[in-house]
Amino acid sequence: MNPRVLVVDDDDGIRFLYQKELSQAGYPVEGAASGSEAIEKFSRGSFGLVVLDIEIPDMSGLEILSRLREIAPETPIILNTAYSTYKLDFQSWLADAYLVKSSDMEPLKRKIRELTESP
Amino acid sequence: MDTTNLKHHDGHVLIDPVVEEGLDSIGVGLFRLNETGHLTRFNHNAALVLGVDENTGWDDRHISRVDRLLGSGLGENYTDIIDNDSGFVRRDLRCTNSHGCYVELDLCCIPVKDGPDRQPGVLGILYNTQGRAGHSDEPAYLRGQLRILTDVAAALSSSQELKQILKVILIGATASQGVGFNRAFLFLYDENTDKLSGHLAFGPSSAEDAAGIWRDLDAMRLSLGEMLDPEQGGGDDHVDPITGLIADLSISLGNDSLLSSVCRGGTWVNLETTSEMDPVTRDFADRLGTRELALVPMISKGKLQGLLAADNLITGQPIRDEAVRLLQILADQAAVAMERARLYDAQRERSDELERINRLLAESQDQMIKFEKMSIIGELTAAIAHELRNPLTIVGGFANLMLKSDASDEQRQYLNIISSETQRAESVLDQVLDFSKASRSDNRAIDFSRLVEQNLGLLLGQLHSQNPDMVLSLASEKLSVFGNGDQLSHAVYQFLKLVAEDLIPPGSAEVRTESRNGRAVLWIKINCPEETRDRITGLLQRILKDNRTSQRLTILVAGETIRYHGGDFGLAIGDDSIPSFFVELPLAKESGNESTSTSGR
Numbered sequence: 001m002n003p004r005v006l007v008v009d010d011d012d013g014i015r016f017l018y019q020k021e022l023s024q025a026g027y028p029v030e031g032a033a034s035g036s037e038a039i040e041k042f043s044r045g046s047f048g049l050v051v052l053d054i055e056i057p058d059m060s061g062l063e064i065l066s067r068l069r070e071i072a073p074e075t076p077i078i079l080n081t082a083y084s085t086y087k088l089d090f091q092s093w094l095a096d097a098y099l100v101k102s103s104d105m106e107p108l109k110r111k112i113r114e115l116t117e118s119p
Numbered sequence: 120m121d122t123t124n125l126k127h128h129d130g131h132v133l134i135d136p137v138v139e140e141g142l143d144s145i146g147v148g149l150f151r152l153n154e155t156g157h158l159t160r161f162n163h164n165a166a167l168v169l170g171v172d173e174n175t176g177w178d179d180r181h182i183s184r185v186d187r188l189l190g191s192g193l194g195e196n197y198t199d200i201i202d203n204d205s206g207f208v209r210r211d212l213r214c215t216n217s218h219g220c221y222v223e224l225d226l227c228c229i230p231v232k233d234g235p236d237r238q239p240g241v242l243g244i245l246y247n248t249q250g251r252a253g254h255s256d257e258p259a260y261l262r263g264q265l266r267i268l269t270d271v272a273a274a275l276s277s278s279q280e281l282k283q284i285l286k287v288i289l290i291g292a293t294a295s296q297g298v299g300f301n302r303a304f305l306f307l308y309d310e311n312t313d314k315l316s317g318h319l320a321f322g323p324s325s326a327e328d329a330a331g332i333w334r335d336l337d338a339m340r341l342s343l344g345e346m347l348d349p350e351q352g353g354g355d356d357h358v359d360p361i362t363g364l365i366a367d368l369s370i371s372l373g374n375d376s377l378l379s380s381v382c383r384g385g386t387w388v389n390l391e392t393t394s395e396m397d398p399v400t401r402d403f404a405d406r407l408g409t410r411e412l413a414l415v416p417m418i419s420k421g422k423l424q425g426l427l428a429a430d431n432l433i434t435g436q437p438i439r440d441e442a443v444r445l446l447q448i449l450a451d452q453a454a455v456a457m458e459r460a461r462l463y464d465a466q467r468e469r470s471d472e473l474e475r476i477n478r479l480l481a482e483s484q485d486q487m488i489k490f491e492k493m494s495i496i497g498e499l500t501a502a503i504a505h506e507l508r509n510p511l512t513i514v515g516g517f518a519n520l521m522l523k524s525d526a527s528d529e530q531r532q533y534l535n536i537i538s539s540e541t542q543r544a545e546s547v548l549d550q551v552l553d554f555s556k557a558s559r560s561d562n563r564a565i566d567f568s569r570l571v572e573q574n575l576g577l578l579l580g581q582l583h584s585q586n587p588d589m590v591l592s593l594a595s596e597k598l599s600v601f602g603n604g605d606q607l608s609h610a611v612y613q614f615l616k617l618v619a620e621d622l623i624p625p626g627s628a629e630v631r632t633e634s635r636n637g638r639a640v641l642w643i644k645i646n647c648p649e650e651t652r653d654r655i656t657g658l659l660q661r662i663l664k665d666n667r668t669s670q671r672l673t674i675l676v677a678g679e680t681i682r683y684h685g686g687d688f689g690l691a692i693g694d695d696s697i698p699s700f701f702v703e704l705p706l707a708k709e710s711g712n713e714s715t716s717t718s719g720r
Contacts (some may be wrong), residue, residue: 013513013580055505082508101508103515103541 003048003116004028008064009080012035014101018051019067023075035059039067041102048116052095052107054081065094071083076115080108148245151231154238156182156197167340168224169246191226193243201239204230222699223247235354260521264445267297267343271449283462287347288417288453289321292429295336296343298446300429300438301329304365304407308382313372315382315426317365321376322433324360329433376400382423387415387447390436408432413443417454424454504548511548515541550676564707565607567598567639568632573610575630578619584664587619588627598632598639599707602684607704610677611641614702617674618643619656634706638686641702644693656698659690 003028007018015031022029030045032038035056042050050068054061065077079095097111148165152158157710158180163171169189183194191209199208225246232239271291278284285305292303302322306315323329372379376399381388390396391411396404404412407428413428427450431438518537526534575591600607618628629644647655680686686704693699 011509011513014509017513017516017520021516024520024523082505082512101512102545103512103519103538105516105519 002027004030004046005112006030006032006038006045006047006050008032008035008050008056008061009053010034011053014053018105018108022109022112025109025112033114035064035081038064039071042068042075043071047072049112050075050077051080051112052066052077054079062094069094071094078108078111078115148243149249150243150245151233151458152182152241152243154240156194156200158182159240159273162338164247165243165245166627168247189224189226193226193228193705197241200228200241201230210224211458227303232370267291267445268448268452268610270342270344270347272452273344275452275456278349278456279460279463283349283455284453284456284460285319286321287456288427289319290346291343291449292427292446293321294343294346296341296346298429298442298449300413300442300446301431301433301436302361302407302409303427304361305425305427306365306368306370308372308423310422315370315372315378317362317368318395318425319358320358320362321367322361326433354596368406370399370403375398378403378426381414382416382426385416385418385423387413387439387443387450389413389443391437403428411438413438413446415443415447415450417450417457419451419454419458422458425459426666500551504551507544508548511541511544515545562601564599564601565604567600567641567704568593570604570608571611571615571630571632571641574608575615578612578615583620589615589619590627590629592629592631594632594634594639596634600639600684600704601707602704603680606680607684610680611702613643613674613677614700615643618645635703637706638703639706640698643701644697644699646697649696652698656690656692659698659700 002025005022007015007022007029009018012033016035018109019029021061025069030041030047032041035058038050038052038056041047052061052065052068056064057066061068061079061081065079068075068077076096077094078097078099080099080101082101099108099111102108148162149170150158150161150165150169158169160475181194182197186192186194189212191212193207193209196207199205207226209226212224212226226243227246228241228243231242271287274287274291275284278287289303289305291297292300300322302320304320305318307318310316321334370378372382376397377388377390377395378400389401390404390413400414404410407430407433409430412428412430415429416423417425417427427446429438429443429446515538518534518541520529522534522538572591572593575589579587579589592678615630627646629642629646631642631644633640633642645655678688681702681704684704686702688700688702691701
């Protein structure tokens with residue numbers, strides 16, 4: 001069974017799109033629209049992977065990344081953002097992957113597969 | 120000068136023209152006054168002494184006015200001379216004429232009746248006694264010297280130009296109104312090499328030449344002050360041929376020759392025969408073609424500035440010590456003026472340098488404002504691009520999702536259009552974001568050739584499978600441009616990519632950098648087959664002009680980047696009709712033009 005994926009993005013359209021696309025690919029998906037909601041859901045439930053936007057209204061995505069790492073260091077996290085510049089921010093290096101948002105979902109799904117499949 | 124009336128008296132020749140010329144040459148002045156005491160005729164010497172201008176009318180020149188200069192009392196006695204038919208003689212009249220020359224005169228007047236109507240009048244003779252040998256009147260001689268010094272000092276103090284100062288000293292040395300040497304040679308001292316080098320000389324090259332020069336100078340009738348005035352004759356660029364005698368002459372002072380001791384000791388010498396000379400000084404005299412000469416050092420504040428050598432080769436007159444002493448005084452003044460001129464030049468150079476730096480600062484400030492504006496534009500475009508990214512992702516993402524569902528063929532056609540257009544828009548966003556990211560990096564000096572080399576290498580790596588034939592030739596010197604390295608790199612890459620992907624096949628390209636007119640230039644010469652040249656040229660023109668082509672945005676961004684850096688780009692067609700694409704940027708500093716070739720394939 002595929003692991004559950006937590007999609008953290010304040011844009012409803014993105015969350016909806018990812019939910020549809022990843023569900024079709026066989027991944028159970030839950031969405032979070034803010035940093036606090038993401039941390040709360042991540043603390044309660046067991047997620048196999050997190051897709052995390054960086055520009056979140058109540059909290060920086062990089063800060064959320066650090067908090068999630070403290071809670072479950074082994075859970076893969078993909079930074080998925082409209083900004084390519086954060087790639088240079090060393091905090092983003094805590095993530096397992098960095099992908100710029102695109103209408104072509106294949107690179108994201110490929111990366112999710114890579115990170116969730118057992119070695 | 121009209122001397123008609125002087126030549127006839129009572130039907131006889133009064134003054135023979137040959138005699139008159141002879142009188143002129145020995146400094147005797149002749150003049151005639153009419154019955155009312157007005158000056159009607161005069162020869163050159165009389166004009167000189169009386170201070171009247173020969174070229175203008177003289178109707179208003181009454182003896183009473185003219186005699187104010189002489190102070191002879193002729194005006195007061197004029198009626199008596201005519202009425203009583205008596206002569207009038209005054210000796211040792213001393214005055215300074217209107218040309219500023221001090222003269223001592225004997226004056227002799229006799230009543231005459233001449234001309235067709237036997238008009239009564241007075242014939243006057245002026246005899247300049249100052250030319251008598253021995254300077255029996257020492258104060259007068261000293262006043263003459265003082266006048267020379269005053270004129271030369273005035274000329275030196277009014278000029279800051281070294282060239283003019285050197286002319287003043289040479290005119291002062293050689294003019295008959297000055298010290299009166301036949302020839303004078305000026306040498307400048309170079310402290311670094313401890314050598315004198317020949318610079319400029321004044322004087323005739325032969326007796327024939329001398330006759331012509333001195334006759335012309337006499338005809339000009341200039342005072343020394345006038346000769347030294349750059350506006351009146353002391354400012355022309357004429358160089359006497361005798362300068363050629365010393366032009367390539369370099370004299371080392373590192374020996375114990377008389378020349379060296381004059382320069383080091385700071386004291387003039389008057390060498391009356393070559394037997395007094397050591398070999399070095401004798402060679403020097405031989406070079407000038409003279410056996411007697413005066414050597415005068417030019418020293419200011421203990422520092423040697425140069426050397427004056429003067430002689431009377433043409434006339435053969437002995438060189439008087441008094442003349443050399445006077446020349447030394449002039450040389451001392453000139454040395455001070457030379458040092459002042461050099462300081463002035465150094466000051467002016469510093470001032471020019473400061474002005475240049477200020478101008479650069481102002482230009483840099485303008486450039487920084489441009490860069491700052493560009494940075495703001497970059498941030499703005501980035502913000503807009505990010506705002507567009509999510510909607511594009513959602514629209515395109517759902518289009519792709521729907522394509523996987525049971526859509527009709529017509530729906531699939533529409534969805535495919537949405538999907539491909541979304542991808543194109545995303546590609547545009549990537550380019551804009553690359554540009555905006557680049558705009559936030561720092562400005563610095565950039566090696567333009569290196570930047571071209573790096574980007575060409577990157578491009579050739581990425582287009583490995585296409586294997587574009589591009590040969591690189593880089594300027595041998597560093598082409599330093601100032602600006603945002605990331606932006607410029609992005610722009611150059613885009614231009615190279617445009618050529619490599621769309622213009623080269625099936626030909627090749629020469630990529631070359633060079634320095635030209637203060638600009639670093641990148642040339643991309645497209646060696647396409649002759650039959651495709653028009654097509655390539657047309658395509659490039661369309662890309663540069665047509666904003667609907669897909670390449671246009673890339674070129675637009677790259678082009679704006681180049682322009683923001685004060686550069687330009689475009690298409691150039693060579694004499695061989697081969698099209699070249701060029702990019703140019705202002706050089707941060709000057710570079711040469713040589714090139715070396717390397718292969719970039």
